[in-house]
Amino acid sequence: MEGSSRESAGSNWWRSAVIYQVYPRSFADGDGDGTGDLAGVRAKLPYLAELGVDALWFTPWYLSPLADGGYDVADYRTIDPAFGTLAEAEKLIAEARELGIRTIVDIVPNHVSDQHAWFRAALAAGPGSPERERFHFRPGRGENGELPPNDWPSEFSGETWTRVEDGEWYLHLFTPQQPDLNWDHPEVRQEHEDVLRFWFERGVSGVRIDSAALVAKDPELPDFVEGEGPHPYIDRDELHEVYRSWRRVADEYGAVFVGEVWMPDAERFARYLRPGELHTAFNFNFMTCPWDRDRLRAAIDGTLAEHAPVGAPATWVLCNHDVTRTVTRYGRAEDTGFAFDRKRFGVPTDLERGTRRARAAALLSLALPGSVYLYQGEELGLPEADVPREKIQDPMYFRSQGVDPGRDGCRVPLPWVADAPYSGFGSREEPWLPQPEGWSAYAADIQAADPSSMLTLYRAALRLRASEPGFGDGPMEWLPAAPGVLAFARPDGLVCAVNFARQPAQLPAHSAVLLASGSLDESGGLPQDTAVWLRQ
Ligand code: TEU
Numbered sequence: 358m359e360g361s362s363r364e365s366a367g368s369n370w371w372r373s374a375v376i377y378q379v380y381p382r383s384f385a386d387g388d389g390d391g392t393g394d395l396a397g398v399r400a401k402l403p404y405l406a407e408l409g410v411d412a413l414w415f416t417p418w419y420l421s422p423l424a425d426g427g428y429d430v431a432d433y434r435t436i437d438p439a440f441g442t443l444a445e446a447e448k449l450i451a452e453a454r455e456l457g458i459r460t461i462v463d464i465v466p467n468h469v470s471d472q473h474a475w476f477r478a479a480l481a482a483g484p485g486s487p488e489r490e491r492f493h494f495r496p497g498r499g500e501n502g503e504l505p506p507n508d509w510p511s512e513f514s515g516e517t518w519t520r521v522e523d524g525e526w527y528l529h530l531f532t533p534q535q536p537d538l539n540w541d542h543p544e545v546r547q548e549h550e551d552v553l554r555f556w557f558e559r560g561v562s563g564v565r566i567d568s569a570a571l572v573a574k575d576p577e578l579p580d581f582v583e584g585e586g587p588h589p590y591i592d593r594d595e596l597h598e599v600y601r602s603w604r605r606v607a608d609e610y611g612a613v614f615v616g617e618v619w620m621p622d623a624e625r626f627a628r629y630l631r632p633g634e635l636h637t638a639f640n641f642n643f644m645t646c647p648w649d650r651d652r653l654r655a656a657i658d659g660t661l662a663e664h665a666p667v668g669a670p671a672t673w674v675l676c677n678h679d680v681t682r683t684v685t686r687y688g689r690a691e692d693t694g695f696a697f698d699r700k701r702f703g704v705p706t707d708l709e710r711g712t713r714r715a716r717a718a719a720l721l722s723l724a725l726p727g728s729v730y731l732y733q734g735e736e737l738g739l740p741e742a743d744v745p746r747e748k749i750q751d752p753m754y755f756r757s758q759g760v761d762p763g764r765d766g767c768r769v770p771l772p773w774v775a776d777a778p779y780s781g782f783g784s785r786e787e788p789w790l791p792q793p794e795g796w797s798a799y800a801a802d803i804q805a806a807d808p809s810s811m812l813t814l815y816r817a818a819l820r821l822r823a824s825e826p827g828f829g830d831g832p833m834e835w836l837p838a839a840p841g842v843l844a845f846a847r848p849d850g851l852v853c854a855v856n857f858a859r860q861p862a863q864l865p866a867h868s869a870v871l872l873a874s875g876s877l878d879e880s881g882g883l884p885q886d887t888a889v890w891l892r893q
Pocket residue numbers: 425428429465512531567568617619678679697
């Protein structure tokens with residue numbers, strides 16, 4: 358499957374790519390210590406090549422105390438020893454490239470770890486020092502400075518300010534172990550451009566930008582007043598200059614960006630994708646959309662309309678390491694969309710229904726114009742796991758006082774071999790998060806041998822998508838369809854149809870059925886929650 362996509366050798370590869378997200382801690386454990394690692398990924402490269410992905414996006418693999426699963430980076434130039442070494446990362450990047458697979462790394466510009474050399478120096482240097490200017494240190498409010506400097510709510514619930522021994526407070530939109538950087542500081546800007554170069558020099562083809570819309574802060578750090586002027590820290594105009602500057606660095610290497618931009622406002626979202634800024638950004642409006650024909654159609658139309666004026670290709674995402682896994686979400690009776698504020702313990706789900714819909718959603722998203730992100734285990738149809746409370750590690754759980762289960766349920770180590778300890782994830786030690794009972798039924802080895810498995814569906818879909826130039830970036834056109842059915846045409850006579858309605862639907866006119874997410878009924882009708890790819 359070398360060079361799986363028609364574009365994979367060209368400079369526009371990213372406009373149509375299928376990008377597989379690796380959460381290294383949970384992907385494969387090469388040394389058997391219970392934590393996934395780079396040796397594990399290297400061993401699975403043939404699997405990824407056979408799956409047919411064009412690139413791998415690695416969530417942070419750098420030195421980190423893991424206060425937030427690696428999004429608390431202590432040193433960008435060192436691979437965390439739990440994962441391996443820099444030399445190994447270089448080998449991995451090169452070996453993947455030989456199989457036609459590019460590498461994307463994750464950069465977290467909003468904050469660093471409290472163990473980062475800069476933050477340690479800032480603490481040691483004290484109030485008023487230049488070392489503190491790289492962060493947001495302030496005196497507190499109240500008579501004795503005992504109150505935080507402002508009222509900003511944390512992205513992770515809880516407080517956004519922590520007081521240090523000498524009485525000053527520092528800002529952290531996430532956990533106290535993730536102090537926010539001051540992007541008005543030239544050294545902060547310079548350092549990140551050096552880090553970009555560091556990874557581009559090592560053969561990396563792209564960068565995912567974490568929390569990309571949060572980096573710029575109102576220098577006054579005022580309280581947030583609804584409806585009054587620009588938000589003090591979300592989507593501020595100044596941050597575009599940061600990314601324009603990053604873009605100049607990326608262009609020297611032909612590398613690309615994907616921004617993590619949670620921005621329901623289409624016009625504001627598209628500003629990140631203007632020429633000279635980011636190449637792409639995650640399409641969370643599609644991901645958070647419930648399994649509903651009209652709402653999905655509206656999300657698709659909205660997505661294409663917002664991307665068109667800036668000439669950027671859309672991305673299609675069904676899940677990632679922050680959200681409830683697709684089959685679990687779509688298996689719910691109602692409220693199948695994803696919202697952070699509705700993440701709760703014990704929401705019932707019907708996995709059979711969820712799996713059927715996830716299979717249909719896979720064919721839907723892979724047929725749409727643009728690139729697609731696949732989160733590890735999605736190709737195995739893994740459900741969200743119930744992680745016992747005493748094993749949960751995600752700070753979101755702790756900061757919500759145990760109300761929000763957090764994100765560990767989608768981060769459980771993958772099952773590779775049904776008949777092996779820990780489902781073949783690792784050999785010796787128990788995995789860092791427990792695999793639930795029945796996990797081995799999802800193992801890649803048995804799915805590879807099962808023509809009706811999720812893995813077989815993904816392999817077939819990716820193979821077809823790579824061999825049909827009509828898929829990926831390019832035009833699409835809605836076709837007339839029965840109520841409850843979405844049908845659209847792509848170039849070269851390709852058609853995708855999805856039936857959301859209870860009654861089976863007649864297939865659009867076609868000369869061949871290329872692939873279906875489930876069996877058609879006896880009279881050739883498309884059953885509920887089933888998608889099909891056709892040739893006209
Ligand atoms: O996520 C950003 C983030 O937290 C959003 O998902 C946020 O919750 C949302 O805007 C709520 O409205 C990234 C990473 O993907 C995540 O894993 C990290 O924990 C986080 O940044 C901090 O680095």
